[in-house]
Amino acid sequence: MLLEIRDLTHRFGGLQALTNINCVLEQGDIAGLIGPNGAGKTTVFNLVSGFYTPTQGDIILKGTRINGRKPHEIAAMKVGRTFQNIRLWSDMTVLDNICISQHYRLGYNAADVFFHTGRYRVREKVIRESARALLDSFRLGSLAEEYPKNLPYGVQRRVEIARALSLQPELLMLDEPAAGLSTADTKDLIDYVNWIHEQFHLTIWMIEHQMEVIMKLCRTIQVIDFGREIARGSPEEIQHNPDVIKAYLGDGTI
Numbered sequence: 001m002l003l004e005i006r007d008l009t010h011r012f013g014g015l016q017a018l019t020n021i022n023c024v025l026e027q028g029d030i031a032g033l034i035g036p037n038g039a040g041k042t043t044v045f046n047l048v049s050g051f052y053t054p055t056q057g058d059i060i061l062k063g064t065r066i067n068g069r070k071p072h073e074i075a076a077m078k079v080g081r082t083f084q085n086i087r088l089w090s091d092m093t094v095l096d097n098i099c100i101s102q103h104y105r106l107g108y109n110a111a112d113v114f115f116h117t118g119r120y121r122v123r124e125k126v127i128r129e130s131a132r133a134l135l136d137s138f139r140l141g142s143l144a145e146e147y148p149k150n151l152p153y154g155v156q157r158r159v160e161i162a163r164a165l166s167l168q169p170e171l172l173m174l175d176e177p178a179a180g181l182s183t184a185d186t187k188d189l190i191d192y193v194n195w196i197h198e199q200f201h202l203t204i205w206m207i208e209h210q211m212e213v214i215m216k217l218c219r220t221i222q223v224i225d226f227g228r229e230i231a232r233g234s235p236e237e238i239q240h241n242p243d244v245i246k247a248y249l250g251d252g253t254i
């Protein structure tokens, strides 16, 4: 078992955002987390990736309880993620965006960076070469010197996913990767995620509103509404589940 969540409960002040959420991800799964806006999906991801500490419950990653660990500690345990609103450094090139996350992984300290020690220079070279290779493997090599702010949204998404993969995660969490994408870009994204899953033998956990993406990619789906699980099952089961249909009525996305 890669990740287990037991009775995860979270409150923001007086707001009960999550109540007793349970989930298990096995190595190699592609699992979906869906639900109407405000259901608590991103909060689940923020708890698992260390941005918040849960009010109650357990988050167990590869047998270790990780409640309260910091985001960089969890990233070091090979958990990568993307954000609902793309978070790239828009004033750095695509290549530098990939490199900066590598710096942490390879263990610099501030003195190395400041004094440009031999250790820093050797590693810097290794990092830049591996970042270039990574971009090439994602067919993003020609964009290495571009600035994300000048790139189409769909390409920025791919850069953000490539950056998450540069940390060689075992678990990749994607928060609404298809949000804001055109129909053509959405189809590309589906192929891209499938390719990543096969290529890197990853476990992928994704939040997504576009049902085409969820139905084509996910083997299992968990549905939450008002912070509680209302259904879980295969895409087929979820599509025909009356509670799910009711939760989405008026939303138009299922």
Ligand SMILES: Nc1ncnc2c1ncn2[C@@H]1O[C@H](COP(=O)(O)OP(=O)(O)O)[C@@H](O)[C@H]1O
Residues within 6 Å of the ligand: 012, 015, 017, 035, 036, 037, 038, 039, 040, 041, 042, 043, 044
């Ligand atoms: N940092 C926060 N502080 C207070 N309330 C929050 C915070 N983050 C999310 N919420 C609230 O928690 C609920 C769940 O939000 P979220 O997890 O973002 O939902 P989803 O991703 O399913 O749309 C919402 O009511 C939202 O307003």
Ligand SMILES: [Mg+2]
Residues within 6 Å of the ligand: 041, 042, 043, 084
């Ligand atoms: Mg969200």
